[in-house]
Amino acid sequence: MNISVFGLGIIGSHCADNLTAGNHQITTWNRTPKKRDDSVTSASEAARKSEILCFYLKDGIACRETFEALRPALTSNHTLINHSTVDLDTTKWLAEQCSALGTAFLDCPFTGSKVAALNCELVYYAGGSEVLIEELRPILNVTSKEIIRLGDIGAATIVKVATNLISASTVQALSEGMAIAKAHGVSPDTFIPAVLSNACGSRLASMKLPAMANGDFDTHFSLDNMRKDSALAIKLAEQAGLSTPGIEATSTTITSLCESGYAALDYSVLYKQF
Known part of the structure; x- marks a missing residue:
């Protein structure tokens, strides 16, 4: 798959590396540019390069700002997976904005820190469509050891x-x-x-x-x-x-x-x- 990772902190950087090792085509973007061969300079460019967009961002403000930056590039062919830990209002806002654009959305924060991310042993809490979760499972499995289904968007x-x-x-x-x-x-x-x-x-x-x-x-x-x-x-x-x-x-x-x-x-x- 073509996957773009937004946010290259401790977790996002390891997940990007592991997805690359899993033979996915990875594009990365970080608000503070990182020296990586797979990085691009704008969020919208990262969105245009991939169908799957993974947020590993710091907080709700970062998620909202990044979403607005890539909004012009979003289509019904995209799926946004939010792995960031954010406030419930931001999760609902992201879901609403994606719905209006025809973009699929998965509420999917993780538990596990640096070592778990390095060893592909994160645990994902997944909220959203069961069909979408199953479609994304081959991608989520690359960076995790378990996916826990938690109901509708917001529960995770x-x-x-x-x-x-x-x-x-x-x-x-x-x-x-x-x-x-x-x-x-x-x-x-x-x-x-x-x-x-x-x-x-x-x-x-x-x-x-x-x-x-x-x-x-x-x-x-x-x-x-x-x-x-x-x-x-x-x-x-x-x-x-x-x-x-x-x-x-x-x-x-x-x-x-x-x-x-x-x-x-x-x-x-x-x-x-x-």
């Missing part, structure tokens, strides 16, 4: 934001727990195995606790992206009339750390507050 966006809320809250709890243990003389070498053998142990804990203990905040998923996603979760809660004090407190801490210069680091840098 909601689930992605809600699960990131859980991840942010978990890392905050891990940070607090290890800080308390360490302050009372329990070393991370003792604390971490105890957590991993506890009911609260998880794959996330096994990834983040050793890195936190070693001060290794190499970016797998940035603190700034988690700041954005925590704000999206709070907005969804407000729209539903729900009070969510846990994520609100964590989001405040995340924002403070971003403002202190840690925005580009992995969100496990939450441990830095201690």
Whole structure:
């Protein structure tokens, strides 16, 4: 297939490489130009070169701006797959704009960070037409290990934001727990195995606790992206009339750390507050 990838951050760049390795014809575009042989200088040019358009962009603003840039090139032959984590309003807006143009649209955010993207092990949350999902499965399978069908457009966006809320809250709890243990003389070498053998142990804990203990905040998923996603979760809660004090407190801490210069680091840098 001819596929254009929009957004060449940690995830988008690896997915573009893996799609190329899967013998697809790939065109890439990034708002800040990247030195790649497959890159073009304009979003509309990227759209004209491919039938399948994959967004791996930072946020809703980037998605809307990019869509407007490629709008003149969109036709009924195109399919737009939005892999970006955005607000629900932007997902619905993209779907409406595509529908008006006769362009197919799939709400398809992912879970998984740098290593998963590198190893073609993302998990896609797919919202939209079952027929369209099956048509796109050969493409989605190249960069993922699982595709989870979640119903109509919008459901995948909601689930992605809600699960990131859980991840942010978990890392905050891990940070607090290890800080308390360490302050009372329990070393991370003792604390971490105890957590991993506890009911609260998880794959996330096994990834983040050793890195936190070693001060290794190499970016797998940035603190700034988690700041954005925590704000999206709070907005969804407000729209539903729900009070969510846990994520609100964590989001405040995340924002403070971003403002202190840690925005580009992995969100496990939450441990830095201690």
